[in-house]
Amino acid sequence: MRRSIIARHGLLTLAVLVTLAPIAFMAMTSLKSEEEYSGDRVGLPANPTFENISTVLDDPNLSTWILNSVLITLGSVLLAMVAGVLAAYPMARSEGWWPKGLLPGLVLLLAVPPVVLVVPLFIMMVNLELLNSKLGVILTYAGLLTPLATYLMVGFIRGIPPELDEAAAIDGAGRARVLWHVILPVMRPALVTLAVVAAVYVWNEFLIALLFLQTQESQTLVVGVASLRGRFDINEPLLMAWSLVASLPVIVAFLFGQRYFARGLVAGALK
Amino acid sequence: MSEGVTPASARLTRRRSLTGRPGGRRAWRRRLWSVPYLIPAAALIGFAFGYPLVKLIDYSFQTRPNIPGSVRTTVNYTLSVEDPSFSDALQHNLTLLVAAVPILVIVALVLAILLFARGRASHFYRSALFLPYVVSIPVVGVTFGTIYSLNGAANDTIRSVGLSGLAQDWLGDPSYALFAVVTVIVWKEFGLGVLLFSARMASIEPDLYDAARVDGARWWSQHRFVTLPALREVIVIFIVIEAITMLSWVFGYIYTMTKGGPGGATIVMEYLIWTQGFAASNLGLASATAVLLLGGLLVFLLALAIVRRVFAKGVS
Numbered sequence: 345m346r347r348s349i350i351a352r353h354g355l356l357t358l359a360v361l362v363t364l365a366p367i368a369f370m371a372m373t374s375l376k377s378e379e380e381y382s383g384d385r386v387g388l389p390a391n392p393t394f395e396n397i398s399t400v401l402d403d404p405n406l407s408t409w410i411l412n413s414v415l416i417t418l419g420s421v422l423l424a425m426v427a428g429v430l431a432a433y434p435m436a437r438s439e440g441w442w443p444k445g446l447l448p449g450l451v452l453l454l455a456v457p458p459v460v461l462v463v464p465l466f467i468m469m470v471n472l473e474l475l476n477s478k479l480g481v482i483l484t485y486a487g488l489l490t491p492l493a494t495y496l497m498v499g500f501i502r503g504i505p506p507e508l509d510e511a512a513a514i515d516g517a518g519r520a521r522v523l524w525h526v527i528l529p530v531m532r533p534a535l536v537t538l539a540v541v542a543a544v545y546v547w548n549e550f551l552i553a554l555l556f557l558q559t560q561e562s563q564t565l566v567v568g569v570a571s572l573r574g575r576f577d578i579n580e581p582l583l584m585a586w587s588l589v590a591s592l593p594v595i596v597a598f599l600f601g602q603r604y605f606a607r608g609l610v611a612g613a614l615k
Numbered sequence: 616m617s618e619g620v621t622p623a624s625a626r627l628t629r630r631r632s633l634t635g636r637p638g639g640r641r642a643w644r645r646r647l648w649s650v651p652y653l654i655p656a657a658a659l660i661g662f663a664f665g666y667p668l669v670k671l672i673d674y675s676f677q678t679r680p681n682i683p684g685s686v687r688t689t690v691n692y693t694l695s696v697e698d699p700s701f702s703d704a705l706q707h708n709l710t711l712l713v714a715a716v717p718i719l720v721i722v723a724l725v726l727a728i729l730l731f732a733r734g735r736a737s738h739f740y741r742s743a744l745f746l747p748y749v750v751s752i753p754v755v756g757v758t759f760g761t762i763y764s765l766n767g768a769a770n771d772t773i774r775s776v777g778l779s780g781l782a783q784d785w786l787g788d789p790s791y792a793l794f795a796v797v798t799v800i801v802w803k804e805f806g807l808g809v810l811l812f813s814a815r816m817a818s819i820e821p822d823l824y825d826a827a828r829v830d831g832a833r834w835w836s837q838h839r840f841v842t843l844p845a846l847r848e849v850i851v852i853f854i855v856i857e858a859i860t861m862l863s864w865v866f867g868y869i870y871t872m873t874k875g876g877p878g879g880a881t882i883v884m885e886y887l888i889w890t891q892g893f894a895a896s897n898l899g900l901a902s903a904t905a906v907l908l909l910g911g912l913l914v915f916l917l918a919l920a921i922v923r924r925v926f927a928k929g930v931s
Contacts, residue, residue, distance in 0.1 A: 348834070352729050352732060355725075355729055356726070356729050356730070356740045359726055359729075359740075359744060360740055360743040360744060362802075363743055363744050363746065363747060363802070363806075364743055364746065366747075366755075366758055366759065366762060366802065367746065367747070367750070367758075369758065369762060369768055370758050373761070373768075385766075385767065385768045385771045386768050386771050386772055386775065423655075423659065424659070426655060427655040427656040427658075427659050428656065430652045430653070430655055430656065431652060431653050431655070431656035431657075433652055434648070434649030434652050434653065435649075438646070438649065440646060442646050442649070443646075443649045443653060446653075453660070453664055455859055455912065455916060456664060456668075456909065456912075457859075457862075457863035457864055457885070457908070457909075457912070459863060459866060459884075459885040459888055459889070459905065459908070460668075460671065460863075460888075460905040460906070460908055460909045461663065461664065461667045461668070461671070462888075462889075462892070463671060463674060463680075463888075463892050463898050463901050463902050463905060464666070464667035464668075464670035464671045464674060464902070465663070465667050466892075466893075466898075467670070467674070467680060467681045467898065468666070468667065468670075470681075471681070483659070483662055483663070484662070484663050486659050486663070487659040487660055487661075487662045487663020487664065488663050488664075490656050490659045490660050490663070491660065491664075494656055519648060544749055547751070548749075548750075548751030548752065548753075550751070550752055550753050550866065550867040550870070550871075551866050551867065551885075551889075554870070555893065566751045566753050566754065567753065569753065569754060569757065570753035570754075570756070570757060570870070570871050572757075573757050573760060573871065580761050583757060583761065584758065584761065587754045587757055587758050590751065590754050591750050591751065591754050594749050594750065594751065595746065595749065595750070597749075598745075598746070598749040599742065602742060602745075605749070606745075606810055606814070609807065609810060609811070610810065610811060610814040613811055613849075613852055613853070613856060614811065614814070614815070614849060614852065
C-alpha cells in the first residue's frame with residue numbers, strides 16, 4: 345500500500361515536471377541575458393535580469409496589442425453570450441421539435457474548422473471594409489462562438505426545474521421577464537463558465553487574427569508575439585519574455601477561474 | 616384567497632398548453648414566440664457560417680472570385696487534387712491523427728487513473744497538468760521552436776547527458792519535423808483528456824470499486840472492469856474531438872514552428888489552404904481545397920457515427 349502511494353506520487357510528479365518544463369524554460373530564459381543564454385540554455389539563470397521583461401513592458405506595441413486583445417475578447421464574448429442565452433431559452437423549454445430541432449445543426453457547426461471559412465470571410469471583410477478593424481473580427485468570433493454558447497446554455501437551462509418558470513408565470517410574468525428575473529439569476533455560474541471558456545478561445549485565437557488584422561496597430565497580443573520570431577532585432581531571451589507576458593493573462597485567469605473553465609469544457613464535450 | 620387560485624392555475628394550464636403537443640395552426644403560431652429570441656444567434660451564425668459556406672462553394676467554382684470577369688469553372692478542383700502538396704498535406708494530417716491520438720488517449724487515461732485516488736496533492740497535479748491547454752498555440756509554437764532548434768535547450772540537454780550523437784535539428788530535418796510537431800501537440804492537448812476522464816470518473820459509484828475489491832480485484836482489475844467500461848463513452852468523445860483537431864485545427868503549430876517546411880515535410884491541409892489563398896492569392900483554388908477538406912471531415916464524422924451505431928447495436 346505504502347509503496348503504491350510512493351509510485352503514484354512519483355509518476356505524477358514526473359508528469360508534472362515534463363508538463364511544466366517548457367513553461368519553466370520560457371520563464372527562466374526571459375530572466376537571462378543574451379550572453380548567459382548562449383552559454384547555458386537549460387540551467388537556472390545565474391544572474392537573473394529583468395532587462396528583457398522591462399524591454400517588453402516599455403515597448404509601445406505591448407499596450408496597443410493588449411488593448412486590442414482585451415476589446416476584441418470582451419466584445420465578441422459578450423455578443424456570443426447574449427445571442428447564446430436568448431437562443432438557448434426557447435430551445436431548452438420547447439417540447440415540440442421547434443426550435444429544439446435546431447440543436448443537432450449547432451453541434452455540426454462545432455466541427456466546422458475556421459480554416460474553411462476564412463476565404464469567403466476575408467472577401468466579406470474586404471467588401472465591407474472591415475479588414476484591420478476590431479468590429480470585423482468581433483463579429484466573426486461572436487459568430488464562431490454562438491453555436492457553442494447556445495449549446496452550453498441549453499444544457500444549463502434544462503437543468504433548471506421548469507417549475508420555477510411556471511411559478512413565475514402564475515405570478516403573471518411573461519417569457520422575457522421569466523428569462524431575465526428567474527432563469528438568469530440562477531444561471532450566474534453557467535454564465536461565468538461560458539465567459540471564461542469563450543474568452544480563453546478568443547484571446548488565444550490565431551488564424552483569423554493573423555489574416556484579418558494585418559497592420560501592426562490592429563494586431564492582437566498573440567499574433568504580435570508570433571510575428572516577432574525570426575525578426576533580426578529579437579534574441580531568444582527577449583522572445584521568451586514576450587511569450588511569458590502574452591501567456592500570463594490566460595494563466596492567471598485560468599488559475600482563478602479554473603473551476604469554471606473545467607466545468608465549461610466538460611459540459612461542452614459530454615452533454 | 617380561493618378567488619386568487621382559480622385564475623392563476625388557469626394561466627398555468629394555458630402556459631402548459633403553449634409548449635404542449637403540436638395541434639394545428641394555432642399551436643404552430645403559438646410556437647412562433649421563440650423567433651425573436653433566435654434572431655441574434657441566427658444573424659451571427661449567418662455572418663460567420665451561413666453566408667461564408669454558401670460563398671465558399673460559389674468561389675470554388677470560379678476562376679477569380681470577387682473580381683469582375685470571373686468565369687465558372689471546375690478547374691480549381693482538378694488543380695487542387697493534382698497538386699502533389701495536396702496528397703502530402705493529407706498524408707501529414709493523417710499521420711498526426713494516427714500518431715498523436717493514441718498517445719493522447721493513453722497518457723490522459725493513465726494520468727486520470729493516477730489522479731483518481733484522491734490525495735491532498737491531487738488539486739495541484741490537476742492544475743499543473745492542465746496548464747498547457749490554456750497557453751495559446753502560437754506562444755507554444757514560438758517556445759518549442761526555440762527549445763527544438765539546433766542550438767536549443769532540447770539538444771543541450773541531450774548533449775549534457777553525453778548523447779551528442781542524438782542531437783538533431785528537430786524542426787529543420789524532414790525526417791523528424793513532423794514527429795517533433797506531434798510531441799508539441801500531445802504536450803498541449805493531453806490536459807483536456809485528463810479533465811474529461813477525471814470528470815467522468817468522479818461520477819462512478821464508489822460502491823462499484825468496493826464490490827470489485829470484495830470480489831478480490833486488485834488495482835489493475837478494478838480499473839479494467841470498473842473504470843474502463845464507465846469511461847468508454849467519454850474516450851470515444853475525446854478521440855473524436857482530437858481526430859477533428861488533427862485533421863483541421865493545427866494551423867497555429869505549423870505556422871509558428873515550421874511554416875510547412877522543411878521542404879514541405881510538415882505541410883498540412885490548413886497550411887495548404889492558407890498558402891494557396893493568401894500567399895499565392897488564388898482564392899478560387901483555396902476555396903476548392905477548403906470544400907474538399909470540409910467534405911472529407913463530414914464523411915469522416917458520418918462514417919464514425921455509422922460505426923458507433925453499428926457497434927451499439929452489436930452490444931445490445
